[in-house]
Amino acid sequence: MKRYMDLLITKLRGHASKGEAVDLVKWYNFTTFDIIGNLSFGEDFGCLDSGGYHPWVAMIFGSFKLSNYNQAIKRLPRLAPLLRYLLPQSLLKNQREHMQLSFEKAKQRAESGYAEREDFMSYILRHNDEKGMSADEIGENSNVLIVAGSETTATLLSGVTYFLLKEPRIYQKLAQEVRSAFENEDDITILNVNKLQYLLATLNEALRMYPPIPSGLPRIVPKGGEHVDGYWFPENVSWNYSIAIRPTHPNIS
Numbered sequence: 001m002k003r004y005m006d007l008l009i010t011k012l013r014g015h016a017s018k019g020e021a022v023d024l025v026k027w028y029n030f031t032t033f034d035i036i037g038n039l040s041f042g043e044d045f046g047c048l049d050s051g052g053y054h055p056w057v058a059m060i061f062g063s064f065k066l067s068n069y070n071q072a073i074k075r076l077p078r079l080a081p082l083l084r085y086l087l088p089q090s091l092l093k094n095q096r097e098h099m100q101l102s103f104e105k106a107k108q109r110a111e112s113g114y115a116e117r118e119d120f121m122s123y124i125l126r127h128n129d130e131k132g133m134s135a136d137e138i139g140e141n142s143n144v145l146i147v148a149g150s151e152t153t154a155t156l157l158s159g160v161t162y163f164l165l166k167e168p169r170i171y172q173k174l175a176q177e178v179r180s181a182f183e184n185e186d187d188i189t190i191l192n193v194n195k196l197q198y199l200l201a202t203l204n205e206a207l208r209m210y211p212p213i214p215s216g217l218p219r220i221v222p223k224g225g226e227h228v229d230g231y232w233f234p235e236n237v238s239w240n241y242s243i244a245i246r247p248t249h250p251n252i253s
Contacts, residue, residue, distance in 0.1 A: 062094035159210030201251030
């Protein structure tokens with residue numbers, strides 16, 4: 001992960017030295033897709049190196065759009081035949097190709113062994129005896145990992161960047177915490193970053209205000225309402241509403 005973080009900063013510094021504007025949403029996605037590709041399949045997508053989306057990554061974004069059509073079909077059963085007819089064929093094609101690539105890459109990674117590196121697949125294979133997962137199950141899990149572990153992280157980072165830039169006071173306080181905690185870049189590790197309470201609070205608040213979910217979660221508060229973590233939620237409201245009305249994170253001020 002550190003290698004990809006370093007590469008991201010190097011690329012952004014290169015653009016900054018030339019006075020060029022960059023689309024941070026794209027660069028966050030380049031980074032997270034490269035990381036998740038490496039951890040899932042043993043090789044990245046080359047997005048950071050090329051400064052552009054790999055064709056496979058473009059397919060994955062199409063699958064996000066398709067999920068919204070599928071949600072509509074599930075919630076409107078009477079209109080399901082018509083909605084299925086209206087599904088864009090290009091999105092269906094992207095989904096099929098994404099699934100095929102996920103299974104092929106997972107198979108290649110599984111056949112390469114696991115002793116030489118630590119990643120998601122190495123842990124799956126290490127405990128994959130007769131009670132473990134089949135090849136198809138490994139492929140399906142790889143499909144989930146590549147989607148859930150990439151764009152969602154980039155979306156959260158995009159949201160927190162947006163809110164920090166809108167609130168200079170919060171940004172300055174966070175910058176002060178980060179810059180006072182580390183003397184040089186080599187000190188910035190996962191373990192050390194997790195000690196920064198204001199940074200963690202900022203990320204948690206961004207999760208509340210900008211949840212990176214590409215489709216609505218099919219969950220509602222039960223009849224009569226319910227208390228959750230000390231807060232009251234009225235009946236028949238969605239998960240998205242419930243998270244949005246929670247109070248601000250207590251460490252953000």
